[in-house]
Amino acid sequence: MTSTNLKLTLDGAAGAAAPYEQLRAQISRQARSGRLPAGFKLPTVRGLAEELGLAANTVAKAYRALESDGVIETRGRNGTFIAATGDAPAREASAAAQTYAERAxxxxxxREAAEAAAVTALRARYGS
Incomplete structure (x- = not known):
């Protein structure tokens, strides 16, 4: 995978679950365990399909199931992300943090400079 966080493997053996189900289960498990944090940007459908040697429709089917389950969310042209769990302020803060991380x-x-800048901004806002 191009991402250091997203680790996916498909079992092509007879009797294995369908590829879309393997993708859905693995992404869901990694999101729920915290391995993929809220706000983590997933590859495009086409990009992931090419990477894994699958049809784009297979990846799209997995993404639709994950979105239906509330595991991921699509933000229009911005892409597909791991959905935040919890209340609205937590979701918004998670999205803002992800945006900051991408910009940094x-x-x-x-990473150290980005964290220092964030800590400095938080201290300025909330005090030491």
């Missing part, structure tokens, strides 16, 4: 990465900040 695009700016070339190290």
């Amino acid at each position: 990465h695009r700016l070339g900040l190290t």
